[in-house]
Amino acid sequence: MSVGGDVVDRVVQRVLQTLSRPMVELEASGRHVHVSRAAADALFGVGVPLTPVADLSQPGQFVCKERIGVVGPKGEFPAVVILGPERSETQVEISATDALALGVKPPVRLSGSLAGTPGIRLVGPKGAVDVDHGVMIAKRHIHMHPDFAQKHGLMDRQVVSVKVWGERAVTFDNVVLRVSPQFATYMHIDYDEANACGFHKGMLGSLIV
Ligand SMILES: [Zn+2]
Structure with missing residues (x-):
């Protein structure tokens, strides 16, 4: 078989392998925060609900109108998106690049695995909250x-x-x-x-x- 034929064979093989997978x-998820009710009370006012503006691909999950500041020792992001609904614990998901800019060293974690993660300051229109843990790079x-x-x-x-x-x-x-x-x-x-x-x-x- 010619060299050209070999190449074609390899390409066909790869396409077939790919199609069978x-x-x-x-x-792609940008930086975002999931807030607890306690954090939402402090940031937006007691009992003030989150305002859904767009649905996410996951059923029941949504983007909120509200934005908050995320403030680290070295830098801050002034208007970070909140994803609803509220969670039992506040969780801040950032990239490794964001972590460098903020001056925090979060581990790579699956959502909800918050033990041992660093904290950060969150700033809303009605007040600030210092969460003592919850910052992660999403696995x-x-x-x-x-x-x-x-x-x-x-x-x-x-x-x-x-x-x-x-x-x-x-x-x-x-x-x-x-x-x-x-x-x-x-x-x-x-x-x-x-x-x-x-x-x-x-x-x-x-x-x-
Ligand atoms: Zn996800």
């Missing part, structure tokens, strides 16, 4: 509906790799699956990761299990 759509993850997981033989908490293509093609390792009937199937990365892979809206990645 599950594909997920990526979403990349895939929200997955059980139907998708079952179809592809995947399990909650399974760790996979995800390959994306393009000029800055990259494979993300250590991607955690989070399977729940409350989830729509999307992979979440932060802005550092989005910039590293040339993210664009609608970008797909293929799972390597």
Whole structure:
């Protein structure tokens, strides 16, 4: 077989391999805060509800109209978005680049794993709150509906790799699956990761299990 034929074979093989893998759509999450009711009381006034302005891809999750300041020892972001609904604990999700600008050293964590994370100051129109923990760099993850997981033989908490293509093609390792009937199937990365892979809206990645 000619050299050209070999190349064609390899390309066809790769396309077939790719097509047989599950594909997920990526979403890039900018810095944001989930607030507890106690924090919302202090920031916006006692009992003042959050104001939803846009739905997120995950059912029941929404972007709020309210913005707050996030103030670290070295820098601050004046108008950080709040994602609702309220949570039992306040959680501040930032990129590693944001962490450098703020002067904090948060660990990479899955949402909700707040033990041992650093605190930070939050500033709202009605007051400020110093949370003593809750700042994290979100660990990349895939929200997955059980139907998708079952179809592809995947399990909650399974760790996979995800390959994306393009000029800055990259494979993300250590991607955690989070399977729940409350989830729509999307992979979440932060802005550092989005910039590293040339993210664009609608970008797909293929799972390597
Ligand atoms: Zn997520």
